[in-house]
Amino acid sequence: MDVAEIPSDSTTRGRFDAMMNYARQSNLAERPTGEIVQALGTQLLGRPYLIKPLDQTVDQTPAEQLVCRLDGFDCFTFDEAMLAMARAVKSGNRSYDDYKRFTRQLRYRDGEIGYCNRMHYYTEFIKQAEERGVLRNVTQDLGGKRLNTTYAFMGENRSEYPQLKSDSLYQCIQNVEERLNRIMTNYYIPQDSIRAVYDRLKAGDLIATATDIEGLDVTHTGLVYKGESDTTGLLHASTSGGVKISPDLQEYVKSIDSQIGVIVARPQN
Secondary structure, X not given: OOXXXXXXXXXXXXXXXXXXXXXXXXXXXXXXHHHHHHHHHHOOOOOOEOOOHHHOOOOOOOOOOEOOOOOOEOHHHHHHHHHHHHXXXXXXXXXXXXXXXXXXXXXXXXXXXXXXXXXXXXXXXXXXXXXXXXXXXXXXXXXXXXXXXXXXXXXXXXXXXXXXXXXXXXXXXXXXXXXXHHHOOEEEEEHHHOHHHHHHOOOOOEEEEEEOOOOOXXXXXXXXXXXXXXXXXXXXXXXXXXXXXXXXXXXXXXXXXXXXXXEEEEEOO
């Protein structure tokens, strides 16, 4: 398995071990997986937002390597890392190698490392994790409405992705988008209805903000944060402030025009 040295693998291993020590001292394994996700995430408050953290090996050989960094995140890799670490805690398989294995299984289609196999669309990430019993998409159960999603953004914006200079990778991504357009059915909770389901959301639920941007499924991701006095916020890696808690989930979603609601996926025990 090709593992990127960004930062050094030993540095990331040290950060991971520190998180596992915290989990042991806090007896996190006894708690539901979602609560583990939230608890781990709050330990990383203040970590910086990184732009395209998975694309730092594009000029190396091989171009796609397993990046497992805990020094900073984008919104997608923050969710992914917290879920992978929570799986390590809950399963008792707490070695750094286990964490890398969990990350690879979440990030890549069938766990096979490759740019075209990467879960570029978050709703496919949820679908694959659900098929493996790691997540359950509860959006429809919460009263979600049908979301008209078209998967086309990468294919229509080829110049934004250096890897797609390769004609074969570009064709592969187009094939992925065509397949997703055939098989995916998505639901979302409209932005004005989010507060009505606060009492049914759980700590550590994965949140994706559905969008009306043509060709995209979601524009941002994070985790449900259940705070004191029954508050329901969003724990996320933000372009403004890094890993932070936005105190009210619905208000956060409504604050950005392109966000029309949320998709909710629940970690399974």
